[in-house]
Amino acid sequence: MITGLILAGGLGRRMGGRDKGLQPFRSQPMVAWSIQRLAPQVDALLINANQNQEAYAAFGYAVVPDRLAGFAGPLAGLQAGLLACETGLLVTAPCDSPFLPVDLVERLRAELEAGKADVAVARTGTQVHPVFSLVRREVLPGLTAFLESGGRKIDAWYAALRVVEVAFADERAFANINTLEELKLLAS
Numbered sequence: 001m002i003t004g005l006i007l008a009g010g011l012g013r014r015m016g017g018r019d020k021g022l023q024p025f026r027s028q029p030m031v032a033w034s035i036q037r038l039a040p041q042v043d044a045l046l047i048n049a050n051q052n053q054e055a056y057a058a059f060g061y062a063v064v065p066d067r068l069a070g071f072a073g074p075l076a077g078l079q080a081g082l083l084a085c086e087t088g089l090l091v092t093a094p095c096d097s098p099f100l101p102v103d104l105v106e107r108l109r110a111e112l113e114a115g116k117a118d119v120a121v122a123r124t125g126t127q128v129h130p131v132f133s134l135v136r137r138e139v140l141p142g143l144t145a146f147l148e149s150g151g152r153k154i155d156a157w158y159a160a161l162r163v164v165e166v167a168f169a170d171e172r173a174f175a176n177i178n179t180l181e182e183l184k185l186l187a188s
Contacts, residue, residue, distance in 0.1 A: 003090050003091070006092075021096065035047075037099075037104075038093050047063045075146070087137070097173075100132065108166050130158070142160065
């Protein structure tokens with residue numbers, strides 16, 4: 001069984017401080033697109049959010065805030081998700097990627113198991129997309145220690161783990177909408 005985690009815990013600095021997941025995109029909030037793509041691929045779904053928690057809860061899924069204060073980044077969201085999930089595997093996707101692949105989980109899981117890895121991460125060409133990852137729940141103690149030591153960079157945390165990169169052809173599927181300009185461009 002796999003739990004999905006939508007990462008919506010950031011400050012939206014590049015979007016002028018707006019909560020990215022709640023920004024309208026093609027007639028609904030951006031996070032709704034991520035939910036629609038990820039929910040059918042998992043057995044349970046959580047949303048990591050540190051602000052506007054009631055708005056996120058209105059989508060019908062449990063909302064889990066970071067345990068670390070100060071908007072510590074996607075690894076803090078991953079930690080919150082791992083602490084809340086009840087399955088052996090957790091897959092993450094950001095709230096600002098409305099085109100995520102409908103076969104993301106299936107492909108990440110196949111490679112995770114084939115490679116006997118701790119983490120499976122999506123990749124297009126030479127670009128790794130670490131916020132699209134499938135992790136084993138057993139990585140939680142090491143992740144917690146990494147965060148408590150001040151670590152925040154995903155690739156530095158991965159360095160101590162068995163990681164497989166899973167190749168996807170469609171770069172657009174992993175497009176992040178970080179600015180109002182990108183939002184307008186991709187909405188058309």
